Amino acid sequence: MQDATSTELVATHGVMRRDAARGAVLLHATDFALDKSQRAAITGPSGSGKSVFLRTLALLDACDAGFVTWRGERIARAQIPAYRRRVAYIAQRPAMLDGTVEDNLRYPFSLKAYRDAHFDRDIAMRLAQAAGRSADFLDKFASDLSGGEAQIAALVRVLQLAPDVLLLDEPTASLDPASARSIEALVSAWFDADEARACIWVSHDPDQARRVATRHLTMNAGVLGEDKR
Amino acid sequence: MSGYQNLSLFDIGLAAALIVVNGALSVALDLGLERKLFVASIRTVVQLLLIGYVLGWVFAFNRWYVVLPLMALMTVIAGFAASDRGRRTYRGQRADSILSIWGSSWLIGAFGLFVVIRIHPWYEPQYAIPILGMILGNCLTGVSLGIERMTEELTSGRAAVEMSLALGASRWEAAQRPARQAVRAGMIPTLNQMAVVGLVSLPGMMTGQVLAGQSPLQAVRYQIVIMFLIAAGSGLGVVGAVVLTYRRLFSRDHRFMASKLVERKARKRAA
Numbered sequence: 053m054q055d056a057t058s059t060e061l062v063a064t065h066g067v068m069r070r071d072a073a074r075g076a077v078l079l080h081a082t083d084f085a086l087d088k089s090q091r092a093a094i095t096g097p098s099g100s101g102k103s104v105f106l107r108t109l110a111l112l113d114a115c116d117a118g119f120v121t122w123r124g125e126r127i128a129r130a131q132i133p134a135y136r137r138r139v140a141y142i143a144q145r146p147a148m149l150d151g152t153v154e155d156n157l158r159y160p161f162s163l164k165a166y167r168d169a170h171f172d173r174d175i176a177m178r179l180a181q182a183a184g185r186s187a188d189f190l191d192k193f194a195s196d197l198s199g200g201e202a203q204i205a206a207l208v209r210v211l212q213l214a215p216d217v218l219l220l221d222e223p224t225a226s227l228d229p230a231s232a233r234s235i236e237a238l239v240s241a242w243f244d245a246d247e248a249r250a251c252i253w254v255s256h257d258p259d260q261a262r263r264v265a266t267r268h269l270t271m272n273a274g275v276l277g278e279d280k281r
Numbered sequence: 282m283s284g285y286q287n288l289s290l291f292d293i294g295l296a297a298a299l300i301v302v303n304g305a306l307s308v309a310l311d312l313g314l315e316r317k318l319f320v321a322s323i324r325t326v327v328q329l330l331l332i333g334y335v336l337g338w339v340f341a342f343n344r345w346y347v348v349l350p351l352m353a354l355m356t357v358i359a360g361f362a363a364s365d366r367g368r369r370t371y372r373g374q375r376a377d378s379i380l381s382i383w384g385s386s387w388l389i390g391a392f393g394l395f396v397v398i399r400i401h402p403w404y405e406p407q408y409a410i411p412i413l414g415m416i417l418g419n420c421l422t423g424v425s426l427g428i429e430r431m432t433e434e435l436t437s438g439r440a441a442v443e444m445s446l447a448l449g450a451s452r453w454e455a456a457q458r459p460a461r462q463a464v465r466a467g468m469i470p471t472l473n474q475m476a477v478v479g480l481v482s483l484p485g486m487m488t489g490q491v492l493a494g495q496s497p498l499q500a501v502r503y504q505i506v507i508m509f510l511i512a513a514g515s516g517l518g519v520v521g522a523v524v525l526t527y528r529r530l531f532s533r534d535h536r537f538m539a540s541k542l543v544e545r546k547a548r549k550r551a552a
Contacts, residue, residue: 073540110447111534111535112536113536114532114536129533132534132535133449133450133535136446136447136448136449136535137448137449140447140448143440145440146444147441147443147444159445159448160448160449163445163448163449163450163451164451164454165449165450165451166449206444209448210448213448
């Protein structure tokens with residue numbers, strides 16, 4: 053339980069993950085809390101468990117021990133879709149559905165978790181333009197997009213939903229520098245729009261981590277550590 | 282010509298000699314199929330002779346406690362055959378195949394036998410066994426195609442499924458696209474068959490009835506009934522199998538358990 057003045061958003065309590073096939077520990081028991089207004093970056097070698105940690109926060113994989121809380125409370129099974137609406141996970145490789153970019157942007161509003169929301173083309177256009185895309189971006193077919201454009205579309209798809217927390221899993225890892233800067237600018241604008249928002253950005257690039265974050269963590273062989281500076 | 286022409290073992294031998302045609306083709310075109318052809322021919326002869334004796338005995342004995350176990354055995358064999366397909370599998374796939382085939386084929390078979398044909402006694406093997414067999418054969422195809430497509434769609438579309446979940450989709454919302462594809466894939470063979478029946482192919486059962494001296498008009502009526510039983514049976518079976526697969530691979534916590542999908546161990550199967 054959390055008092056009203058607490059600023060904690062997402063937290064893990066002794067969360068641990070094992071490999072399903074071999075039983076090897078992917079993530080050692082981890083206590084971590086993300087507070088309002090925090091921009092955290094996690095760096096570390098590939099395979100060290102950064103993605104595992106982020107996917108666990110998004111509840112995409114089951115924990116082998118421990119649990120995740122949202123604003124100090126455990127998340128009931130029925131609340132998981134609503135939680136994922138508040139805490140949005142962006143994968144390294146964007147997944148687009150068949151159809152145009154607009155079809156993809158409309159998709160979330162077909163879900164039960166978004167019954168109270170509706171697609172707003174102006175918001176989507178503004179986000180696309182903020183990422184340096186031209187006006188016809190929404191009419192493009194998803195299959196015609198470059199990797200960078202697809203990632204921008206995937207990010208716009210999430211940002212139009214105004215989540216409270218972003219979990220970014222190396223979203224720019226395979227992108228050209230210009231697309232990467234667009235992604236960073238979009239996230240930065242989302243962050244500035246509401247001071248309560250927070251994000252965790254997983255990156256293998258220390259320069260990017262310095263640019264996008266104010267709180268720095270490292271992952272090494274499944275152990276999450278805070279960088280004290 | 283009237284009456285029914287009985288076949289002797291010598292007659293069968295004459296027909297079986299035709300396998301030489303395939304054998305010659307295999308040798309001439311260097312297909313390397315000689316051994317498979319030989320095994321397949323032997324299996325055809327042995328399996329059919331065997332089932333002929335078994336059915337002859339069951340028909341003569343005519344007791345429900347013999348008919349039902351035989352039908353159950355046929356169902357389980359169909360379930361096994363259906364679960365043997367596809368590159369990927371998961372723990373419990375065999376049970377899902379058997380359950381969906383059993384449920385759908387027996388339900389539809391009961392409707393056909395008790396409501397449409399109204400057999401008497403209720404287990405009359407002369408009707409119950411061949412009709413269940415025909416439903417099973419088609420149900421098997423549908424179920425195996427459905428499960429295969431579902432596991433393939435979930436493997437190739439894993440990113441899209443997880444994207445949906447991450448956006449806040451429920452497990453059912455996230456599985457909907459693959460599940461639809463899978464049900465379509467499982468139902469299409471039956472639909473194709475219904476579209477060309479009588480034009481391209483004369484169904485085996487109808488042919489058999491005509492050969493046995495039944496009037497074509499009656500034979501056609503039976504065939505129509507069977508086609509709808511087959512369509513309903515495989516349709517229900519496919520949906521059942523896809524739903525069971527979905528329940529195995531998506532947890533109630535709205536997670537897709539991709540690690541449960543494993544590549545089938547490469548097994549060389551003869552014939």
